[in-house]
Amino acid sequence: MTRTLLLVGTRKGAFMVDGGANRSTWSVSDPMCEGWPVHDLQWDPATGSIYAGAGSPWFGPAVFRSDDLGATWTHSSEGMTYGDDGPKIPAVWNVTPANGSIYAGVEPAGLFRSNDGGATWSHVSGLRDHPSRPTWQPGAGGLICHTIVPHPTDPKRMWVAISAVGTFATEDGGATWEARNHGVAACFLPDPHPETGQCVHKLAMAAGEPDTFYQQNHCGVYRSRDGGRTWDDISAGLSSRFGFVMGTHPRDAATAWVIPLSDPEAGRYAPNGALAVWRTSDRGDTWERQSNGLPQEHAFVGVLREAMSVDRGDPAGIYFGTSTGQLYGSTDEGASWALIADHLPSIWGVQAIEVD
Amino acid sequence: MAVTVILPRSLVSLIAGTARTTRVEASTVREAIDRLDDASPGLRNRLIDSGPVLREHINVFVDGEQASLDTAVGADATIHVIPAVSGG
Numbered sequence: 001m002t003r004t005l006l007l008v009g010t011r012k013g014a015f016m017v018d019g020g021a022n023r024s025t026w027s028v029s030d031p032m033c034e035g036w037p038v039h040d041l042q043w044d045p046a047t048g049s050i051y052a053g054a055g056s057p058w059f060g061p062a063v064f065r066s067d068d069l070g071a072t073w074t075h076s077s078e079g080m081t082y083g084d085d086g087p088k089i090p091a092v093w094n095v096t097p098a099n100g101s102i103y104a105g106v107e108p109a110g111l112f113r114s115n116d117g118g119a120t121w122s123h124v125s126g127l128r129d130h131p132s133r134p135t136w137q138p139g140a141g142g143l144i145c146h147t148i149v150p151h152p153t154d155p156k157r158m159w160v161a162i163s164a165v166g167t168f169a170t171e172d173g174g175a176t177w178e179a180r181n182h183g184v185a186a187c188f189l190p191d192p193h194p195e196t197g198q199c200v201h202k203l204a205m206a207a208g209e210p211d212t213f214y215q216q217n218h219c220g221v222y223r224s225r226d227g228g229r230t231w232d233d234i235s236a237g238l239s240s241r242f243g244f245v246m247g248t249h250p251r252d253a254a255t256a257w258v259i260p261l262s263d264p265e266a267g268r269y270a271p272n273g274a275l276a277v278w279r280t281s282d283r284g285d286t287w288e289r290q291s292n293g294l295p296q297e298h299a300f301v302g303v304l305r306e307a308m309s310v311d312r313g314d315p316a317g318i319y320f321g322t323s324t325g326q327l328y329g330s331t332d333e334g335a336s337w338a339l340i341a342d343h344l345p346s347i348w349g350v351q352a353i354e355v356d
Numbered sequence: 357m358a359v360t361v362i363l364p365r366s367l368v369s370l371i372a373g374t375a376r377t378t379r380v381e382a383s384t385v386r387e388a389i390d391r392l393d394d395a396s397p398g399l400r401n402r403l404i405d406s407g408p409v410l411r412e413h414i415n416v417f418v419d420g421e422q423a424s425l426d427t428a429v430g431a432d433a434t435i436h437v438i439p440a441v442s443g444g
Contacts, residue, residue: 058414
């Protein structure tokens, strides 16, 4: 029996929310990962292992690993360092299995790779060797490498996103990286169209089209059809240009979801207290507001960058968590929504997986 | 020389094989942490940041006096490892 699990990272530990085979009733686990702040969780279907990217204010960064669906965990940050003279690393913000390795995006922004299931880590130094690095500046969440998107078939190709620096891509396995932000505004800078300095919040690849990307940025929503080399602004029709999450459909490259939030200098919560997810079915040309079942009054909640996930069901399920601890889900591609869990710690990451 | 190391409960629950109170052979705080890491790999990374220095919010006391990695420890000294009182 295949069941849907939601891996939920919060400010105070990770949780597993089990939706069973039909995604209609959900049960919430006890806290995992020793109550550490957990930014992101991912599952490696090749091995069945779950990984959690975390950072403790006392004990530093770590990637936790569970080989038994969360019953027991190990953790390591061995080798996760910029050297004794380099900046200290407080947290792991993203963990992504790819091509037999595990990648970790950290703060301050950089990329590490493990070839032994997370036991030891080595720096993918080419990213921080990019000539723009002396100009990298943090966003409100820090200078963080928060998104890692591997190419589905070519192990030499990968994209990462850094706040507030922008999108980068490698085509040589991480040795060298190219900034890919042309057409994306940095609306908060004197020069709104620099090579880097864009505040990308989330990057998602379209299903079956490895060169099609959707991006939620501080300054708008964008689409690329050439692997991020150029971007088109697709914000028209949305209630706000600002937001954090970006989700893509598991089979339809034209469908994606965002959650617009109020102006970044005016709360960053559901506009007018009415919570809604917005869906495009035509690659961002038009948007549809989806709020059936979501609170439409006094819901001044935020949704952070890792806190949305789309499962592979048919119809696809969509899940998001709020920074005030509510977990919402839809099993009909956003047409209707239900509260799955409440009273969790501030939710930072949501990842839907299907396991046997 | 043998010293006593007292670890916080949050660290003991995090790392298999550790105990609240352990006797190790060491002449500095750093050596004491190294000996604990020998027995329980990964412990050093939880306490020591690049530099190397103690992590920002980890306090170590030797016989009641605040200490650093290089602080010498005498025979039968007691090393307390205490996370800073912080958070919300």
